[in-house]
Amino acid sequence: MKITMKEIAKEANVSVATVSHVINGTKQISKETHSRVMGVVRKYNYMPNQAAKTLKRQKTMTAALVVSSLPDTFVSELTYGVEERAREMGYHLMLVNTNENVPYEKETINVLHSNMVDGIILSPTSSDLEYLNEFTEAGFPIVLVNRYHPVVKNTPRVTGDNYQTGYDATLHLLEHGHRDIGIIYGVPDVSTTNDRIRGYRDALEAYGIPFNEDYLELGAATKKGAATAAEKLLTRSRKISALFILNDLMTIGTISKLKEMNLLIPDDVAIIGFGDFPSAEIIDPPVTNIIQPPEQIGRIAFDILLDKIENPESVKHVELPANLVIRKSCGC
Amino acid sequence: MKITMKEIAKEANVSVATVSHVINGTKQISKETHSRVMGVVRKYNYMPNQAAKTLKRQKTMTAALVVSSLPDTFVSELTYGVEERAREMGYHLMLVNTNENVPYEKETINVLHSNMVDGIILSPTSSDLEYLNEFTEAGFPIVLVNRYHPVVKNTPRVTGDNYQTGYDATLHLLEHGHRDIGIIYGVPDVSTTNDRIRGYRDALEAYGIPFNEDYLELGAATKKGAATAAEKLLTRSRKISALFILNDLMTIGTISKLKEMNLLIPDDVAIIGFGDFPSAEIIDPPVTNIIQPPEQIGRIAFDILLDKIENPESVKHVELPANLVIRKSCGC
DNA sequence: GTTATTAGGTTAAACGTTTAACCTCTTTTC
DNA sequence: GAAAAGAGGTTAAACGTTTAACCTAATAAC
Structure with a gap:
């Protein structure tokens, strides 16, 4: 079985609370205790159980990117941007492709909402987005990306112009x-x-x-x-x-x-x-x-999601300019 | 706050155990109780807290795909295949890009191992894969995809030929x-x-x-x-x-x-x-x-991961053939 | 030389599920 | 008609963390 904090505590001759404190730096701990505990931690390559941590903290440190189709250049690059920014910010990323299937999209949002992720970046399938209000009104952070619809209230979005x-x-x-x-x-x-x-x-x-x-x-x-x-x-x-x-x-x-x-x-x-x-x-x-710039859209979307997580009242809309790169097929 | 099973139980006038049983179908429940509970569940759009469920069940129903680079056609299509198959099988997918960074890859495997996911599909950065043995020997399911190295024991892989x-x-x-x-x-x-x-x-x-x-x-x-x-x-x-x-x-x-x-x-x-x-x-x-066929590689990799999760002793190696599609640039 | 303060710990409750064990009625069995 | 089985519930102990509240000894303050 996987090693738990309790066993670390026993071997280091301290309480579990102390182990938790040295790991999280949430309390002053003497130099000796600290290194004794860390020694045991390293010895067993201990990592706190995420489920327990999440249950207690009510925070998952993971976000979800929900897109409506995956084999698409734009979406791939968007994904890249989101993943990269999430990683930089210490978050994990859940990826789901709804395959342009509206009922599945709803179902997905519903289960992700149940303590699986702290927030969602959604590139929705349809314009029928009223169902999102139930979540956003309950304070669950969602940011719309690429596609949007005015029916969703209080929800940030980032799109191209x-x-x-x-x-x-x-x-x-x-x-x-x-x-x-x-x-x-x-x-x-x-x-x-x-x-x-x-x-x-x-x-x-x-x-x-x-x-x-x-x-x-x-x-x-x-x-x-x-x-x-x-x-x-x-x-x-x-x-x-x-x-x-x-x-x-x-x-x-x-x-x-x-x-x-x-x-x-x-x-x-x-x-x-x-x-x-x-x-x-x-x-x-x-x-x-x-x-x-799909990658940039992704990065910004993640930042805005983070902002929304930390500051629930915030509603930012970003519209990124695009460029016309002129080559020959237009007749130039 | 999010609604919990306890409150559902109270409103339906039953114990939490009963609510759990009707939701999971783990016990015979009378027709009336069942519909009374489901009524309340639907009324509040209740979904069980994933963290609690995971903590108790020791199973996350999510897998991770860890790749070494994302903005790459092959990887995009691989991701598509894995995501699709995971979705079909009722799993969630975590995506992480290690950006060809070996220490980060190790760190990633380590945290994913701590009850975040039930198994990992890994397209590794380097050939220095000895560190994986610690996890695989402990029974943590990992399947190697695309790149591999013989140093990793008892680990399935799926690659192109x-x-x-x-x-x-x-x-x-x-x-x-x-x-x-x-x-x-x-x-x-x-x-x-x-x-x-x-x-x-x-x-x-x-x-x-x-x-x-x-x-x-x-x-x-x-x-x-x-x-x-x-x-x-x-x-x-x-x-x-x-x-x-x-x-x-x-x-x-x-x-x-x-x-x-x-x-x-x-x-x-x-x-x-x-x-x-x-x-x-x-x-x-x-x-x-x-x-x-990167998408097919992805699908198969997921199936093999599932097999490995259910049957820890299983070690399958799959090598998919590729085709030479002849057009003009070769001189034909 | 008493009283506050601080440093460094520990205890125990909580987070929201699952599930074995138990309980109480009915129904079946012979 | 007594015993066994089954149907439909409940109780309570986990799962592995975090964190407020508490404790004790040592140091600082006056």
Whole structure:
């Protein structure tokens, strides 16, 4: 069996309270006792039982990152940022992927809430987030990341500035003279998609161009999905001369389809992608991308979670700017 | 405060034991009592305190995945597989990235061992794994993934067949007529690197070609690292006509450098990469890759961990085959 | 030379579950 | 109709920590 504090205490000839105090530094302890206890601790490589500690302290020193999909570049890098920051701050990280499954997401939040973690960073599946209020109102720290919804009260969030990036990308394409710009989006009805499309609409409006529902197509956030979406879009609306694609895998899928259709980028169809990827600059042509800082979003989200844990009234909203890195696929 | 079993018991007019029994189904309970208790449970959305449960049961129902680096395609997909399988089996997953830091790895295993998790899937940083024996001998379940070392006894592992893939890739290049084949590797002195290089050597030997230390270069598993490694290799040994590159990011970095040097792929330098990536087929030329199934490795690793938890004597070794997917960069 | 203060410990209650042992009725068995 | 078995509960002891309250001897204060 695993060694316990009681046995350490016996071997060091002190009470368990003393062992606890030397380990945690919660009381003055004489030099000799201290080193005698630490000697025994090291001898057995003793580590306090986390469950007991948590039960008593009501603090787990672990946080959870709950995402709605894992095999996704953005999410991977987000995870990296969160994990790194958690580690730096002495926290452990629990990772759960809800796989875009809303009931499972609810269930997950519920069990994590029961003394498994001190707080949650959540990238939610849907906009139906009212159920979160039950937890946040009870003082359980949750921070929303990437996707959000105004229905959740008193809850910090950190996102990219999706509206602005949608606007900027569209504007750039407009400045290149494009008037018929298609969008391939990954997931319907989430704030990220909606905000970017809002930016797109407003940019069009600034140029006096009417919004056309036919120019939107769902790409399901996959290569294959985007390929068929691109095909639909370009056959249905032959005037489309530029595409704005809302994630990296879909950008790759689209390019693949365009090559298959023998369409030249950017001459026949210009492209701006969302989310940079490692090979973007060695593709022919190198692809122009909106780059968001997912790792930084993760780090900040963790810091805000910590702030929320220590200071329950605090509600910070952070919106990080993104950059348009211009390469060749837009026509530049 | 969070609601406890005691309060549920009071409101349902039963003892806490009874509440526990209805929740866990550990005893016959009358229909009325059962529904009365469940009524109160649902009313307050009660969930048992995990810390208390763990303390009593000595079982956490969570596993840990400890990797040595996170921002890496292979690791991301491995994580995906592990998380998915854990979720399916009703386990939670703890994720920690040791950042190739050996002391931190040791420390991590130590705290995870103290009733935080029921077992660990470890992709270790170094070959210095003797310290693990202390834990495995005490019956703590650990399964090694990807990297391993024979010094760890009684410990299951699941890896790709690195020797064979090293052999196959080299052979393919040899069949194309290449006699001077460089290797860019990511991390020195780990089993993955060593096994692949062993395969490379043996393939060369089968063709009667002497092994040349100068044909190896460290690429640090990054784009930049590989770019400078490629440059070094090609200027130092001008006869090199093919490159075998041991991870995806390094493949991209190398291609980028070759383009910069105005070298044609595959005419001036042929390339085979290790680890497929989403854009491999839209790059010009499409890149020939060894593809390993990291997600499957993850799933299997979790199953083996579970097996080890339930059956401590079990020691399974799994070695998964990889495929050479042939595209254009090898000269085909 | 009494009284406070401090240093260095110990005792014991609590954290919220689980579960063996026990109890009390009913029902079954022969 | 007495004994055995079963159904449906309860009691209380763990699980391994933390921490407030308490204790004692030594030192400081005046």
